Amino acid sequence: MDSFITLFVDDEEEFLATVLKRMKKRNLEVVGANSGEEALAVLKSHHVDVVVLDVRMPGMDGIQTLREIKREFPLVEVVMLTGHANMEVAVEGMELGAFDYLMKPVEIDELLYKLQDAYKKKSIQEEKIKQINTLKK
Amino acid sequence: MEDSRYKKLQRVYIVLILLVSFTPLFLLGGIMYYQVAKTYRIKIEEQIRYRAISQTDSIDLFLKERTAILAAIADTVNFDQILDEKNLLKIFEIINLRAGAFVDLGVIDQAGQHRAYVGPYELRGLNYFQQPWFSEVMTKGVYISDVFTGFRASPHFIIAIRRQEDKNCWILRTTIDPDIFGGIVRSAQIGKTGDAFIVNKEGTYQTTPRFYGNILGKTDIDPSKFGGLTTVNEEINSQGEKRLTAGRWLKNKTWLLIISQDVSEEMGGLLQTRNQEIAIILVGSILIILTTVITTRLTVAKLEEADTRMNELNAKLLQSDKLAALGKMAAGVAHEINNPLAVILQKTGWMEDLLEDEALKNSKEIVEYRASLKKIEEHVERARKVVHNMLGYARKMEPRLEDVDINETLRQTISMLENYARLNSIEVKTILSPDIPIIASDQSQLQQVFLNIISNAIDATGRDGLIEVKSAVGETTIDVMIADNGPGIQEEQQKRIFDPFFTTKQTGKGTGLGLWITYNIVEKLGGSISFNSEVGRGTTFTVKIPNAPPTEK
Incomplete structure (x- = not known):
């Protein structure tokens, strides 16, 4: 499988750092952001394929961030990370175009599979866009 | 404690209502009875007074009539004519036919000798000079005696008239039938206990009373208590009966007519009224007590029930308020715990990742490390379940x-x-x-x-x-x-x-x-x-x- 870049967004620094470390150990290209605002800045300067987004964050929360991402980078896939209490938020996220949601605390392997699925979807979509573009020419 | 509070309230209610109901009831009953009794008493006193007056009038009239007849005879015949017993008998028969109640008729000369007589007794020839009434009639001219036994040894009274004929002086004397006279007096006896009789100034019976006494016997009534007009007294006789007594002196001022009546008989109507009133008040009181007790009990029971229901409702509200607050707090706590748990799980995951390294894999304690990490994960999982439950049900879920x-x-x-x-x-x-x-x-x-x-x-x-x-x-x-x-x-x-x-x-x-x-x-x-x-x-x-x-x- 092609390598892809994942952006992890979580306000819990320890959590973020550890997840990044574990992903790197599994040979995944990852970047991290502490808040929604920071995530949008990273997206502007880096190429990112998939975003893992915590919904409960101070400042710009998950849903707002998701909305911004989908507006500015519609091709980027987003996986929501929610607490159990935020099922409604998860549903809202799905309606706003998130790829899927995972419940915290999450198994690292489950997360890995989900990321690969998300990237696959993104690749297929990019492939389709390429084809349309070729047809246009 | 609660129970006695309601009991106390109930008692206060009952006492208040009964007080307010009974006070006017008894007051009204008492005043009315007192007024009726007073009026009644005045009425029966008036009645007995009136009877005494009318009875003395008729007795006075009776005596006046007899005296007048006798005086008319004495004034119209002379001594010689009246001594002829044939004439005397004729006069006697005429006056008995016209007026009646004459037992005999006699003529006494100024020496006291009974000269002529018609009547049932053998009194002819008796001398009355020593009799107390003889001098009395000689001086006063007209005389009505007290009842006495005299020569014939049976109680009677006489009317005597003196005739002054030139120098001669004689007396026409008659005996009044005590039965007829007594009958007139007794006609004022009314009811079962009514009595009517005549006593003289000394308190001696001049007619036979209906109860407890005999003609010429002594009465326990003190005649001096009766004044000039009609006097009404309440007397208690020797038998302990309360009697209402009216007394009125006859015109001769020597005889007193007494009319008496047992108070209890006269007041019988009032007694009946009183008993009726007491019965009505008694029944009313019982009804008031019953109604008061029952309604008060019902009211207090309703109150108690409402209070109990209110308390239950309050307890329920308190319970649900408490649980809602606890739920909010628990949910908040759960959220705060959730994040550290996630970090812990990542850290243990990271440590497990690191234990896969070759260098560490061969460490002696690798099994112990792995077991400890598994235990940590297990307990995090346990904590997570609690949080999961709390968040799962505390959240707003339609x-x-x-x-x-x-x-x-x-x-x-x-x-x-x-x-x-x-x-x-x-x-x-x-x-x-x-x-x-x-x-x-x-x-x-x-x-x-x-x-x-x-x-x-x-x-x-x-x-x-x-x-x-x-x-x-x-x-x-x-x-x-x-x-x-x-x-x-x-x-x-x-x-x-x-x-x-x-x-x-x-x-x-x-x-x-x-x-x-x-x-x-x-x-x-x-x-x-x-x-x-x-x-x-x-x-x-x-x-x-x-x-x-x-x-x-």
């Missing part, structure tokens, strides 16, 4: 309304617990009403409710128990009763069993969230949950679910 068959839900729930019950050799008996309608509710949440209560019951009962699950149609609810014959809930624990984290189970065996969650679900479904527990006999939980008809599709 129940999904669907068609629910309560009986079916109960059967499903029981079948889920069948193995668990069998392991503990507990019998689960179902008595399900066939009339339970399909209602609009949330099946999975109801299942959760029944599951929690029944599994609690199984845990509480221990071994060889019996659990009874009943369903019934209530007024506006479907009622599900789950009864066990376990040890029951201690009284001090009963207040807390719906509190989150309250458990009687061993640490690690229960989270203490089951009944709290159950309570919240039932509240959200618009129902209510209650229980009744008796230590040593078991516990019954009652869940009332609103009987809402399913929506039309």
Whole structure:
């Protein structure tokens, strides 16, 4: 499988750092952001394929961030990370175009599979866009 | 304490109402009786006074008539004519025919010698010179004697008239029939106890009284007490009877007519009135007391009931307020715990990742490390479950309304617990009403409710128990009763069993969230949950679910 870049967004620094470390150990290209605002800045300067987004964050929360991402980078896939209490938020996220949601605390392997699925979807979509573009020419 | 407060209130009410009712009743009754008695007394006094007056008048008239007849004869005949007993007899017969009541007629000369006589006694030739009345009539001219026995030895009185004929002086004397005279006097006797008689100034009976005494006997009435006009007194006679007595002197001022009447007979009408009044007041009082006691009891009972209901409602509100606050707090705590748990899990995951490194893989203690990490993960998982439960049920969750068959839900729930019950050799008996309608509710949440209560019951009962699950149609609810014959809930624990984290189970065996969650679900479904527990006999939980008809599709 092609390598892809994942952006992890979580306000819990320890959590973020550890997840990044574990992903790197599994040979995944990852970047991290502490808040929604920071995530949008990273997206502007880096190429990112998939975003893992915590919904409960101070400042710009998950849903707002998701909305911004989908507006500015519609091709980027987003996986929501929610607490159990935020099922409604998860549903809202799905309606706003998130790829899927995972419940915290999450198994690292489950997360890995989900990321690969998300990237696959993104690749297929990019492939389709390429084809349309070729047809246009 | 509460009880005596209501009892006291009841007593105060009763005493107040009775006081307010009885005071005017008795006052009115008393005053009215007093007034009636006074009027009545005046009336009977007037009556007896009037009778005395009219009776003396008729007696006076009787005596005046007889005196006048005698005087007329004495004035029209002369001594020689009257001495002829044939003439005397003729006069006697005429006056007895015209007026009556004359027993005899006699002529006495100035020496006191009885010269001529007609009548039933042999009085001719007797000399009256020594008799006290003889000098009396000689000086006064007209004389009516007191009753005396005289020569004939039987009580009688006489009327005597003196005739002055030139130098000669003679007396015409007659005896009045005591029976006729007594009869006139007695005609004033009225009723069973009425008496009428005449006494003289010395208190000697001049006619035979009806009761206790004889003619010429002494009376215990003191004549000096009776004045010039008619006097009415109340006397108590020798027999101890209260008698109302009216006395009036005759015109000759020597005889006193007494009319008396037993007070109790005269007052009989009043007595009857008094008894009627007492009876009415008595019946009224009993009715007032009964009505007061009954209505007061009812009112106080109603009040007590309302208070009890109010207290129950307050207790319920307090309970739901407390649980809501606890729920909010628990949810907040759960959120805050969730994040550190996630970090811990990532850290242990990272450590496990690192243990895969070749260098560490060969370490002696690698097994111990791995085991410890697994334990940490296990306990994080345990904590996570608690948080999961709390967040799961504390969050705002609208129940999904669907068609629910309560009986079916109960059967499903029981079948889920069948193995668990069998392991503990507990019998689960179902008595399900066939009339339970399909209602609009949330099946999975109801299942959760029944599951929690029944599994609690199984845990509480221990071994060889019996659990009874009943369903019934209530007024506006479907009622599900789950009864066990376990040890029951201690009284001090009963207040807390719906509190989150309250458990009687061993640490690690229960989270203490089951009944709290159950309570919240039932509240959200618009129902209510209650229980009744008796230590040593078991516990019954009652869940009332609103009987809402399913929506039309």
